[in-house]
Amino acid sequence: MSNPSTSSEGGRRIQAVETTCELLDALRERDGAGVSELTRETGYSKATVHAHLATLLENEFVVKRGNRYEISLKFVDFGEFAKNSVAIHDIAKQEVDKLAEQTGEVAQFMVEEHGRGVYLHKARGKNAIRTASYTGERKDLHCTALGKAILAQFPRERVEEIIDEHGMAAHTENTITTREELFDNLETIRQENVAYDDEEALSGLRCVAAPIVYKNGDIQGAISISGPTSRFKDERFRDELAEVVRGAANVIEVNSTQV
Amino acid sequence: MSNPSTSSEGGRRIQAVETTCELLDALRERDGAGVSELTRETGYSKATVHAHLATLLENEFVVKRGNRYEISLKFVDFGEFAKNSVAIHDIAKQEVDKLAEQTGEVAQFMVEEHGRGVYLHKARGKNAIRTASYTGERKDLHCTALGKAILAQFPRERVEEIIDEHGMAAHTENTITTREELFDNLETIRQENVAYDDEEALSGLRCVAAPIVYKNGDIQGAISISGPTSRFKDERFRDELAEVVRGAANVIEVNSTQV
DNA sequence: GTAGCTGTTTGGTCATTGCGAACAATTAAG
DNA sequence: CTTAATTGTTCGCAATGACCAAACAGCTAC
Incomplete structure (x- = not known):
């Protein structure tokens, strides 16, 4: 009945979302980061990183403190919910x-x-x-x-x-x-x-x-x-x-x- | 020094990321949901919703239980980190x-x-x-x-x-x-x-x-x-x-x- | 068995993503 | 104080890929 298959299934993926996930993971890994830092880390262009972060910021999944972007406390809410x-x-x-x-x-x-x-x-x-x-x-x-x-x-x-x-x-x-x-x-x-x-x-x-x-x-x-x-x-x-x-x-x- | 401006700033946004954020919010709002449910809720096509969820699943931000997608426990990790x-x-x-x-x-x-x-x-x-x-x-x-x-x-x-x-x-x-x-x-x-x-x-x-x-x-x-x-x-x-x-x-x- | 609901997959087009490069705004060095 | 080297932000352009419509499949219920 349950279908928690581990292996990655076929089907189409959204590359932009993939990118955003990578950026979030990178932000989690480090203690937040700036645009240039993420550019070096992930290989995406500065413009790309910037646009993604701006979108994540607007949706409040990320916080901007000075020039650093960090994982936001919205994740606490989502995490508590998941728990x-x-x-x-x-x-x-x-x-x-x-x-x-x-x-x-x-x-x-x-x-x-x-x-x-x-x-x-x-x-x-x-x-x-x-x-x-x-x-x-x-x-x-x-x-x-x-x-x-x-x-x-x-x-x-x-x-x-x-x-x-x-x-x-x-x-x-x-x-x-x-x-x-x-x-x-x-x-x-x-x-x-x-x-x-x-x-x-x-x-x-x-x-x-x-x-x-x-x-x-x-x-x-x-x-x-x-x-x-x-x-x-x-x-x-x-x-x-x-x-x-x-x-x-x-x-x-x-x-x-x-x- | 600090720059926690509340108002939405200018700059470019990634629409696909916007979409994914909406889907995550919708999953949080409801107790997880299926593709059709999200299609009705958000107005995106079934194919779009499906592709987004597949990407989020692969990046483990979401869990698939049967045919329902739910916010994953990865958010607990991120939330704890943010806290x-x-x-x-x-x-x-x-x-x-x-x-x-x-x-x-x-x-x-x-x-x-x-x-x-x-x-x-x-x-x-x-x-x-x-x-x-x-x-x-x-x-x-x-x-x-x-x-x-x-x-x-x-x-x-x-x-x-x-x-x-x-x-x-x-x-x-x-x-x-x-x-x-x-x-x-x-x-x-x-x-x-x-x-x-x-x-x-x-x-x-x-x-x-x-x-x-x-x-x-x-x-x-x-x-x-x-x-x-x-x-x-x-x-x-x-x-x-x-x-x-x-x-x-x-x-x-x-x-x-x-x- | 059929009808209605799911989730998944497939083409095709037009918007958009992502890059390069220029610009601005800080900071570091001289 | 000036210069140099960072940073973040914006712009234009070209090719990619995101999105939709529609067909397909799998399941449940009636």
Whole structure:
């Protein structure tokens, strides 16, 4: 039923829109930029860049501060809207907050989009370490517990597509970088209903995640607890925390406004 | 030095980009939409709408779920980025949280952009009422305490421009709808360094706001406390709460990473 | 099975995009 | 203070490509 195909489909494109998207991405990448800077960066002529920015400015997707153009706060509105469009967002947020409170660690909530994982909420308990992830960050799925919990619910063919598009870049020496290893891991995850990240994204960081799945098999996302390896020893890591996360995921599944 | 002119400037525009912006706005307005729906809504041909959406999809600014296109979570990333570009965001957020904790009411933080106010953070204390405002919401400046606190720092000519563009729509019978009244009020605000909203945005709701200003006169935003008229009686409203908000604004001014 | 709704695709034309280059307005250097 | 080197803005022109109309396909419902 759902058709979230990852591969780029055929059909016609609007080049001017393509250009504008590139400019927006460039503005996001850098901390805003001037016309000349963008000209050098993107290869478009100054006149072209200028006209695009003028249009984006008029439509308030961009702000002009002196001679610099920056991503506008309109994106905050749109982003908030998109976040709330995620059916389970509110309940997931609640449960993540509870998880952080209960465990004292970092709890997070992720959803898949365009073949990557998007962090939608993060709560920090009393002993929580500072993780680099931030709300809205988009990260490859193969290298986090959250991502693997999501991938485990996808049909193999879909996972292949995603890897074809985004690869399996290594972040630490523990990162899974071969398909064989990944599919083995995903099978285990399906059996245990929990995904582990043992310093695969960042050394010193461990993570337990549970998928949030509807009865019809549609994957909705995943939640996790993260912390330092020193506090995530085997007993607590594999049993206690795993159970807590699974429980929270279950609460979300039950309470979510289902279709 | 700064050049945040409100009026639309001359120069060339890219029509295709204009079209895409309209489509994005329409997608935001509705809860996502299909091609035919957008065709009716915007007046563009089906082929045009389709091509634009295909381009936006490829650039991941939009998601396709079945046959509906929706604003993507990429906007969350961009929005978060834009929020953090506001120099005083972090410290303001902290102080707003404290305000809510201390007073038990709703505390908020607003910044100006494109002649309107954008809510950037909201915290709810123990007795806080449910206000309709949400993070990212863009609201006319004349009808809230936050907005008026901001307007009070602008030169009169700039305020005139903003009113020319956005008008002074009435939300309650207390809303300020004439320029004379507004400029009188702004003068008082400048003297007291606090702005009041006495059921001007929503009946039953009162609000105290203080502007956040740098030494060079650049206005950075405003923070506020809101609550029911029943709890915001004159003594507490005009003295206690006003002082608390002013104090918090001052903390932000001092602690902000100044230029 | 037909009718009405979707989304997608295809030609063709005219407007428009995008470039080069000149102009203006700052800033940096001498 | 003058010159030089940036920046942003505007203009004219040529070729591209954006837009529409209409045909096609896929789905649902009646």
